[in-house]
Amino acid sequence: MSLITDDPDRSPRDCATKRHHHHHHHHHSGGWRQRRLLIAASSGAASLLALCIILWLTLRPSAPRFTLLAATATSSNASTGGGLVRLDAALMAHNPNAPAAALYDGLRARAPYAGFQLATAGPLPPFQQAQGDAVLSASLSSAAAASAEGAADGRSQALLRLRIEGRLRWKVAAWVSGERALAAECVAVAAPSQLRAVVVQGTECAVTIE
DSSP states (O other): OBOOOSOTTSOOOBHHHHHHHHHHHHHHHHHHHHHHHHHHHHHHHHHHHHHHHHHHHHTOOOOOEEEEEEEEEEESOTTTSOBOEEEEEEEEEEEOOSSOEEEEEEEEEEEEETTEEEEESSOOOOEEEOSEEEEEEEEEEESSOBOHHHHHHTTSOEEEEEEEEEEEEEEETTEEOOOEEEEEEEEEEEOOSSSOEEOOSOEEEEEEEO
């Protein structure tokens, strides 16, 4: 069966051939539409990734700063100077970045002091810090009791080396960076009396990020 027409550009065609051509055209149109959607989605994802990279390079956060505000070391037996040694420290964390929030996780404190190894029982709770200051507190203790002889050695002027270790991430809007290792070391001079010392305030800590 043929279709008769007066149009010279449209020669007689078999109806079955025309239906096959129409079906092929519809299938081609659907495939092109899917490709357009895929290209649009890929372009959108690439644009978003490029924007995040530009923001990161433009607003690359500066390292946070830590300050040892005060620390007090005591022994559980003040009369002899022996027993467990406890160190209570207050620190200030400063985030200098306006667009980026600092995410801290797994922060632990340890300190060799007057011959004793002190450490926190567990990590500090994770927290998020916007631009500005945040005060942290940490309680460290020795794993074993100190002898009176060892305590006597600690009554002279000594160095306190308090070290904070943990993980740091940055958050810009909805984007969060990968984890990096954070370490802050605070060194201060203490003048103990029966293993009790108040560290001079305002001791800046050296910060490293890897």
